[in-house]
Amino acid sequence: MKIKKEYIILAVIILSLLLYLSQRSTDRTLYQLPKMPEISNSDLSKIELAKNTTIVVLSKEDGKWTIGPKKYPADELKIKNMLDVIGKLSLTALVSQSKSYNRYHLDEDNRIKVKAFDKDKIRREFDIGKAAASFRHTFVKISGDERVFHARGSFRGKFDKTVEDLRDKTVLSFKINEIKEIRISKGKHKMAFNLTQPSKEVKQTENPDDSSQKTEPIKMLWQTAAGKNASSTKINRLLTTLSDLKCEEYVSGQDKDEWKEPIFTLLLKG
Secondary structure, eight states: OHHHHHHHHHHHHHHHHHHHHHHHHHHHHOOOOOOOOOOOGGGOOEEEEEETTEEEEEEEETTEEEETTTTEEBOHHHHHHHHHHHHTOOEEEEEESSOOGGGGTOSTTTOEEEEEEETTEEEEEEEEEEEOTTSSEEEEEETTOOOEEEEESOOHHHHOOOHHHHBOOEEEEOOGGGOOEEEEEETTEEEEEEEEOOOOOBOOOSSTTOTTOOBOOOOOEEEETTSOBOOHHHHHHHHHHHHEEEOSOOOOSOOGGGOOOOSOEEEEEO
16 A cells, blocks of 8 residues: 555656656747848848947938948948848847846947938837857847847848948949040159950952952950050950959048149049
C-alpha cells in the first residue's frame, strides 16, 4: 500500500512538472508582433534621422532627394537602401520587455531614431539599435511600444550616416561615345582634340560596276587641331576616368567664386 501511494505521489509530481513546463513554454511564445504593412518607396517624401542631438532631414522634391535646408543632392542609392528597409521592415521576434535599452544600443546616446513621412503624415517611426550577434537581425523599438524586437537584416550602417556621407559625390557624369571635342588649357598652354571621321574606303571587286562592293567599317579617330592623329588609347582612358568622376568630400567654408585660378581647365563637347 505504501509503494502504491509513492507511485501515485510520483505520478502527480511528474504531471505537475509536465504541466508547468508546458505552460511555461506557452507563456514564452504567447505574444503578438506588431503588424508592419509594407510601404512603397514612392509613397515616402521625407526621412528624419536623429542621433543624439544631430538631426538629418532628407526630402524629395520633383523626384529627387535632397539633404537639409541647403538642399544638397543626395546619393540616390543610399536613399534607396534606407527606403527599402523602412518600407519592408519585418519584425521576427520579441527580444526584451525589461526596458534595458542600453544593452541593445537603443538608449538615447546610441539609438538612431527614424521617422518616415508621406508629406506631413508619419508613415513609420522606429529606433534602430545594434546588429544582433548573428548579423542577420537588428535590434529595433517601434514608436509607442516599449518592447525590443528583432528586425530582419543587419541595416544600422545604412542609417548611421552624416550629411557628408549622404551627399551625392558625383562631379562629372556623361556617356563617352557622346564626346566629340576636348579642349585642355593650363595657363598659356592649350591643346585641342577632335573626333574625326576618315574618308570612306571602298574595296574594289573585279567588276567595277558590281553593286555589292563592300564598305569598310568606319573607325573614328582622335586628331589634334593640326590634323595629326592622337593616341586614342590615352584619350579614351582620360574620358573613362572623367565619365563617372566622384570626389572624396566637398570643400566647406568657401564659395565657388573664390576659386579663380584653376590649375587646368577642361572643356568637353558633344
